[in-house]
Amino acid sequence: xxxxxxxPGLLDLAARDQLAPRLSExxxxxxxxxxxxxxxxxxxxxxxxxxxxxxxxxxxxxNGRDMxxxxxxxxxxxxxxxxxxxxxxxATVDEIRRLTVRxxxxxxxxxxxxxxx
Numbered sequence: 001x002x003x004x005x006x007x008p009g010l011l012d013l014a015a016r017d018q019l020a021p022r023l024s025e026x027x028x029x030x031x032x033x034x035x036x037x038x039x040x041x042x043x044x045x046x047x048x049x050x051x052x053x054x055x056x057x058x059x060x061x062x063n064g065r066d067m068x069x070x071x072x073x074x075x076x077x078x079x080x081x082x083x084x085x086x087x088x089x090x091a092t093v094d095e096i097r098r099l100t101v102r103x104x105x106x107x108x109x110x111x112x113x114x115x116x117x
Contacts, residue, residue, distance in 0.1 A: 013069055014076060021055055021063035028059040035113065037105045 029048035033041055052058055061067075087093060 014073065016069060018065050018069065021057065021060065021065050023057055024060040024062040024064075026060050028061060030058065035109075037109055039105055040102050043102065 027048075029044060029051070033044045033048065036044055048058060057063075085092065085096065087096070
């Protein structure tokens with residue numbers, strides 16, 4: 001069986017930088033947000049607004065960036081963020097629980113959507 005982690009240059013992907021997104025067509029967030037569980041739509045809308053503020057346009061397909069690579073790098077960052085959480089404060093524990101429920105909803109939604117389509 002092929003080991004995907006032994007591919008030459010795979011480690012280079014984790015640190016590969018990409019150009020800023022260029023104007024294309026559509027709005028991926030606008031397509032996705034209505035399909036999300038209601039509990040996390042406001043979070044997704046906030047991320048959409050932040051992206052527009054930061055890049056001047058919504059997330060678009062065909063924007064010159066490798067979205068698979070972007071997703072992989074963001075997931076790696078998420079691992080580091082989770083490892084860096086200081087869990088001593090009860091308020092932090094409550095926040096972790098709240099966000100864990102939101103993440104579970106999101107992953108459940110993504111799995112169902114992939115299996116239905």
